Amino acid sequence: MKINVFGDTISAMVCAGCLAETGNHVTLIGQRIGDFAEPGLVELLDSQLESERLTISEDFNHQAECHIIALNPDDCHNAKRIAKELADNANKSSTLIVRSNFTIGLAKELAQTANLEFAVNPDFAADGHAIERFTRPDRIIIGTSSEKIKTQLKQIFAPFNRNRDVIIGMSPASAELTKYATNAMLATRISLMNELASIAEKIDADIEEVRLGLGADKRIGRAYLYSGIGFGGDNFTRDLERIKLLLPQAHQSGGKSLLQSVIDINENQKELFFRKLWQHFDCDLHGKTISLWGLGYKPNTTSIQSSASLTLIKAFISQGCSLKLHDPFALEAVQKWVHKHLSLHEQQKVSFHTEMYDATVKSDALCVLTEYKAFWSPDLTLLKENMQTPILLDGRNLYNKYWVEENHFTYYGVGR
Numbered sequence: 001m002k003i004n005v006f007g008d009t010i011s012a013m014v015c016a017g018c019l020a021e022t023g024n025h026v027t028l029i030g031q032r033i034g035d036f037a038e039p040g041l042v043e044l045l046d047s048q049l050e051s052e053r054l055t056i057s058e059d060f061n062h063q064a065e066c067h068i069i070a071l072n073p074d075d076c077h078n079a080k081r082i083a084k085e086l087a088d089n090a091n092k093s094s095t096l097i098v099r100s101n102f103t104i105g106l107a108k109e110l111a112q113t114a115n116l117e118f119a120v121n122p123d124f125a126a127d128g129h130a131i132e133r134f135t136r137p138d139r140i141i142i143g144t145s146s147e148k149i150k151t152q153l154k155q156i157f158a159p160f161n162r163n164r165d166v167i168i169g170m171s172p173a174s175a176e177l178t179k180y181a182t183n184a185m186l187a188t189r190i191s192l193m194n195e196l197a198s199i200a201e202k203i204d205a206d207i208e209e210v211r212l213g214l215g216a217d218k219r220i221g222r223a224y225l226y227s228g229i230g231f232g233g234d235n236f237t238r239d240l241e242r243i244k245l246l247l248p249q250a251h252q253s254g255g256k257s258l259l260q261s262v263i264d265i266n267e268n269q270k271e272l273f274f275r276k277l278w279q280h281f282d283c284d285l286h287g288k289t290i291s292l293w294g295l296g297y298k299p300n301t302t303s304i305q306s307s308a309s310l311t312l313i314k315a316f317i318s319q320g321c322s323l324k325l326h327d328p329f330a331l332e333a334v335q336k337w338v339h340k341h342l343s344l345h346e347q348q349k350v351s352f353h354t355e356m357y358d359a360t361v362k363s364d365a366l367c368v369l370t371e372y373k374a375f376w377s378p379d380l381t382l383l384k385e386n387m388q389t390p391i392l393l394d395g396r397n398l399y400n401k402y403w404v405e406e407n408h409f410t411y412y413g414v415g416r
Contacts (some may be wrong), residue, residue, distance in 0.1 A: 001156065002064040004029060006082050010038050011099060011123045012070035014130045017044040020054035022159040027061045028054065039300070040131050062089050066097060066152060069110070070123065073101040073238060083113035090116065095149050099123045101235070103242060104176045119144035119153060120172045122179035127233070128300040135160050140167045143175025183239040184259060189224040190231050191265040197227035197415025207415025208397055227414045229369060229395040230269035232297030232306035270311035273367050273393045276412045278319075280365075280391065286320035289388070291363040293356060294370030294395075296330035304333045308395070309369055313350070317342060322349045326359035328372060357382055365391040371398055380407040 001024045005016040008030035016028040021044065032045065048054035060067070067086055071079055079102065086096065096118040098107040111118030120143035125133035137160060142153050150169060154161075161167060170178070197207040207227045215222035240263055278285060290312075297307040304310060309325075313334075316323055325334060331352055338350050353359035356374060360366055360383055368375055376398055384390050390409040392399070397413050404411040 001025070001066065002061055003027070003156075004060040004064045004067045005070055006030065006060070006068065007070040007072070007100070008033055009070055009072055010041065010127070010130055011125065012068075013041060013045060014038070014125065014134050015068060015070050015099065015123075016054060017041065017048050018131065018134045018160075019156065020048040020051070024053065024156070025061075026054050027064065028056045029058065029060050030056075032056055038130050039128065044131060060085070060090075063091055065091065065094050066156070067094060067114075067116070068097045068099055068121075070099045073234075075100075076102060076106060079106070079110055080113065083110040086114040086116060090114065092116075095119070095146070095152060097121050097149075097153070101179055101239065102176075104173065104180075104246070107172055107176065117144070117146040117149055118172070119146065119149045120175035121153065122175055124179070124182065126235075127298065127303065137161075137166055141175050141178060142167060142169050143172040143178075144169075145171065180239050180243040183236050184243055184262075186224045187231060187236055187240055187266065188258070188262050190226075190228075191262040191269075193225055193227040194230070194269045194414070195265055200415040205415075210415075227397065228269075229272050229308040229414065230266045230311075232270075232304075232308060233301075234303055234305045237306040267311075270308040271315055272414065273395065273412070274312055274315040276393060277365055277391075280410070280412075285316065287322075288316075288364040289322045289324065289362055290316050291324045291326070291360045291366045291387075293326050293359065293366065293368045293375055294372060295325060295327035295334045296370060299370050299372045300329060302329050302333050304330050304337060307369075309334065310337065312367065312369075313338070314341075317346050317349060322351075324351050324353060324359040324361070324363060326353045326356050327370075328374070357386060360386040363387045364389040365393060367393045367395060368398065369395045371396045380404070380409065384408065 003019055003024050003026045005012050005026060006029045012028065012030060016026045020026040067090060069079055069082060094116060096111050096114050096116040098110065098118065098120050099122065101122065107118060107120045122141055140157050140161060142150055144150060154167060196210060200207040200210060211225045214220055215225050240259065244259055281288065292309055292312065295307060295309040296302065296304055313323060335352055338347055366387065392404055392409045392411055394413045397416065401411045401413055401416055
């Protein structure tokens with residue numbers, strides 16, 4: 001099948017590469033970005049370009065049977081431009097598939113502009129697992145009223161739908177809301193666990209033990225039950241804000257929504273380590289040096305959107321602290337953010353380190369914010385030699401607190 005994929009996002013490149021790998025002739029309309037950490041994506045694109053089943057072009061294939069829009073969710077203007085071009089030049093029997101997480105209703109508007117039958121096919125992949133989630137999906141949602149598109153997409157996705165049928169048909173509006181609802185539900189679980197973590201600290205319980213007890217209940221399951229310093233990232237943050245815009249229509253009484261509480265809890269959680277160190281140092285952090293390991297909102301990403309690290313940087317800098325920062329992927333992104341958001345005087349108090357232990361020299365506290373594998377088994381002897389004050393704040397509950405304390409560190413976890 002001849003397929004156009006519009007976009008220079010990871011979603012677009014994964015979609016184009018995987019569909020080309022299964023024998024389709026795919027044109028990727030957009031630039032191939034070089035700055036991404038998605039495992040296996042470079043190799044996938046290179047192999048499909050070499051096979052000539054994948055072409056990267058500035059213009060779409062006018063004879064394509066299917067046009068897939070996988071733009072950045074905020075790129076609505078470009079999506080509308082593409083729809084107009086399809087109206088003028090696309091095969092009239094072709095179809096429009098929207099994988100971008102646009103605002104609810106935009107997919108229908110694009111289809112009307114393009115004068116094509118359409119479907120909403122949300123992308124549920126997470127950064128770092130995009131290829132695996134595309135080729136081994138737990139569900140493939142097809143939001144359409146068109147029988148032709150249902151048949152077409154079943155054919156396209158057949159190589160990824162063999163072990164069991166994971167295709168779920170629904171209306172376009174339901175498909176759009178399902179994507180938003182998924183992230184809202186996951187965010188709610190995270191924020192609830194963080195509230196329970198606060199309770200655990202007050203009654204001398206361990207949230208990690210509570211998590212195991214909760215996860216053993218089959219009605220609840222184990223996914224997204226980890227307490228921490230708050231969630232971030234493009235998808236969660238944007239989806240929660242967009243679905244929040246629909247709340248006034250649903251809550252005519254004007255009461256506070258559960259979703260708003262989830263957002264508020266999460267924002268408060270990002271300052272947790274600031275509050276712990278503020279109390280530890282008797283409300284005087286001026287002149288302290290704080291190290292941060294893990295700056296992206298999750299491991300193996302360059303994205304720092306709504307990351308807890310940004311909240312902590314601002315909080316510590318405002319109290320006259322110096323900061324030493326390390327991350328295997330997101331260091332450059334944070335450098336750009338610091339130069340944009342901090343004054344020249346404040347920027348001088350921030351240093352960036354490509355080696356994790358270099359970032360702890362003469363530090364008064366180390367905050368571990370993401371669960372990179374390299375952080376799981378730190379050399380506590382070296383850390384203690386490097387640091388002025390052996391304080392370890394564990395934002396993902398990675399460490400056995402008794403092991404850390406036996407090595408003469410002050411340990412702060414989340415809910416422990």
